[in-house]
Amino acid sequence: MIAAGQLATGLALDAAPAKVRFAQGARVLEQARALGGARYVLLLGSSRFWELDPATAATVLRETAGAGSPPVLKGAVPAGDPVVADYLLERLLGQGSRPELIALEISPETVCYPTRWAAEHAIRFFTWSDVAAWAPEIALAGQARKVAAARFTPVQLYRRELLTWIAGTAPPYLRVAPPGRLDGTSARRLARPVPRVEDARPPPAPTANGAGVTEPPERMRPNAATLFGLRETRKWLRHYRLDGGAARALEHLLARCQDAGIRVALVGVPVSSWVRELYTSEIERAFGGYMDRVSGRFGTEFVDYRARIPDRFFKDHHHLNRRGADLFVRMLAGEVLAPRWRHREDGS
Numbered sequence: 001m002i003a004a005g006q007l008a009t010g011l012a013l014d015a016a017p018a019k020v021r022f023a024q025g026a027r028v029l030e031q032a033r034a035l036g037g038a039r040y041v042l043l044l045g046s047s048r049f050w051e052l053d054p055a056t057a058a059t060v061l062r063e064t065a066g067a068g069s070p071p072v073l074k075g076a077v078p079a080g081d082p083v084v085a086d087y088l089l090e091r092l093l094g095q096g097s098r099p100e101l102i103a104l105e106i107s108p109e110t111v112c113y114p115t116r117w118a119a120e121h122a123i124r125f126f127t128w129s130d131v132a133a134w135a136p137e138i139a140l141a142g143q144a145r146k147v148a149a150a151r152f153t154p155v156q157l158y159r160r161e162l163l164t165w166i167a168g169t170a171p172p173y174l175r176v177a178p179p180g181r182l183d184g185t186s187a188r189r190l191a192r193p194v195p196r197v198e199d200a201r202p203p204p205a206p207t208a209n210g211a212g213v214t215e216p217p218e219r220m221r222p223n224a225a226t227l228f229g230l231r232e233t234r235k236w237l238r239h240y241r242l243d244g245g246a247a248r249a250l251e252h253l254l255a256r257c258q259d260a261g262i263r264v265a266l267v268g269v270p271v272s273s274w275v276r277e278l279y280t281s282e283i284e285r286a287f288g289g290y291m292d293r294v295s296g297r298f299g300t301e302f303v304d305y306r307a308r309i310p311d312r313f314f315k316d317h318h319h320l321n322r323r324g325a326d327l328f329v330r331m332l333a334g335e336v337l338a339p340r341w342r343h344r345e346d347g348s
Contacts, residue, residue, distance in 0.1 A: 009162070010154040014127045018091070020165045021158065022124040024077040025088055031073055032097035039070045041337055042092075044085040045105025048269045048319060049076035052329040060333035065341045070100060072333075079120040081110040082250035087125055089253055099262060101340055103332065104253075106266045107306065108279060108287040109236040113137065113244025116236050119146035123157070126150075137245055220311050222274055229317035230274055240283045242290050254298035265336050266291065268304035270328055271318040272311050303336050 019026035032040070041061070043049050054072040061069045075088055085104055092099070109116075114137035122131055122138070123146070131138070131147060138147050149157050164170045222230070257264050279287075291302040308331065313324025320328055 006153055006155055009158075010128075010151055013154055013158060013161075016165065018125070020161050023161075025084070025091075025124065028073070028075045028077070028088055029091055029095060029097075032075075032092050033095060035071065035073070035097065037096075039100045041070055041072045041101045041103070041341070042075050042089075042099035043072065043103050043105075044080070044088065045076040045267075045269065046080040046110065047076070047078040049103075049105045050074065050078055050080070051320065051325050052076070052332070053326070056326065056329050057333040057337065060330050061337050061341065064334050064338035069338070069341060072337075073099070076105065079117045080105075081115060081117055082106075082246050082253060083115065083117070083121055084124075086249040086253040086256075089256060093256070093260065098260065101337065102257065102262060102264045103267050103336060104250075104264060105269045106250075106291075106302070107269050107271065108240070108283055109233055111242055111244075111246045111250055111287075111290070112236060113241040113247070114141040115244060115246040116141055116143075116232075118245075119143035119150075122147040123150045134245055222272075223316070225316035226272065226274060226314075230278070233275055233278055233317065237278055237280075237283060240286060242286055247290070251294060251298070254294060254300055257300075258298050263340055264298070264300040265340060266295070266300055266302045267332065267336060268302065268306045269318070270305050270307075270309040270314075270320065270324075272314045272316075273307075274311075275317050276307060301340075305331070 013021055017026070018029065041057075043052065043054065043057070052074065054074040057072040058069070061072065075085070075092075077084060082104070089102075115121075118134055118138045118141050122134075122143075126134065126147075128151070131151060138144055155162065160171055167173070254264060256262075294300065295302050305328070309320065309324055309328055313320055313327060315321040315324075
C-alpha cells in the first residue's frame with residue numbers, strides 16, 4: 001500500500017501544474033503571461049544570469065536602442081542549463097508568449113556530457129519517460145540516488161509542495177513569529193553580510209624589484225567557496241564531451257527559435273581566471289568548434305564574455321558579486337541586446 005501510494009503520488013505530481021514542482025519556472029511563465037502580447041527580450045540561464053537585474057537591463061536597452069525598446073524578462077533559474085531553457089521556451093510558446101530576442105547563457109560545463117544537473121531536472125520537471133531517456137547520464141553523473149528519491153519516495157521529497165498544493169498556503173501552519181520579530185531563519189538570513197565589491201580588494205599595482213625589473217602584481221587568493229566550486233567544475237570538465245542531453249536540448253531550442261523567427265545570442269558567461277585555467281586547449285577547441293557549428297547551422301551568434309570581468313568582481317569561482325553583476329548586465333544590454341534589437345527593427 002505504501003509503495004502504491006508513493007507511485008500514485010509521483011504520477012499525480014507529473015500531471016500537476018508547474019508551480020507545484022518547479023515554482024521558479026512557473027513564475028517565469030506567469031510573468032510572461034502578464035506581458036500579454038507585448039514583445040520582449042528573454043534572458044535564459046542559471047544562477048549566474050538569475051542574479052542579473054532585468055530592470056537595469058531594460059533601462060540600458062532603452063537608453064541605447066531608443067524609447068521603443070522592449071521589456072526584459074528574466075527566465076534564468078538556479079541550476080538552469082539548455083535543458084531547462086528548452087523546457088521553459090516550449091511552455092512559453094505553448095501559452096502564446098513569444099520573445100523577440102533571447103540571450104542564452106552558455107559555457108563549456110553547461111553543455112558537457114554528462115550533465116551534472118540531471119537530478120535537479122528530475123526533481124523539478126522530469127516525468128518517468130524523461131528519467132528513462134536520461135538514465136545513462138543520470139547514472140554516469142552519480143545522480144541515481146537523488147533521482148530515485150524523487151521517483152520512489154515523492155511524498156517525503158515533495159512534502160512541502162504537496163501541503164502547499166493541498167492547503168493553498170505554504171507550511172508551517174502553526175509556528176508564527178511574534179509581531180515585530182523575525183523567526184530564527186529570517187533573522188539569520190538578514191544577519192548575513194552582503195557581499196560588496198570593497199570586500200574583494202583589487203590586487204596591488206606592479207612594482208619594481210631591486211634589479212629594476214617590474215614584477216606582476218600578487219594574484220588574489222581564492223576564498224573557500226571558490227575552492228569548492230573549482231573542485232566541482234574540475235569534475236564536470238573531466239573527459240570532456242559534447243554529445244549528451246544538454247547539447248541536444250540546446251540544438252532543439254535553437255531549431256525551435258529558427259522556425260519561430262526568434263533571434264538568439266549565445267552568451268559565454270563571465271567566469272573567474274581560476275575557472276578559465278580549467279579550460280584546457282582541448283576543451284576550448286571542442287567548445288569553440290561546437291559553438292561555430294551550431295551558430296552556422298541555426299543562424300545564431302556566440303558572444304564570449306568569459307574573460308571580460310576581473311576576479312575582484314566575483315564572490316566565488318563563477319558568481320559575480322553585486323558590483324560585478326551590475327557591470328555585466330550593463331555590458332550585456334548595451335553590447336549584445338541593443339545592437340541585435342536595432343538590427344531586428346531595421347530589418348523589419
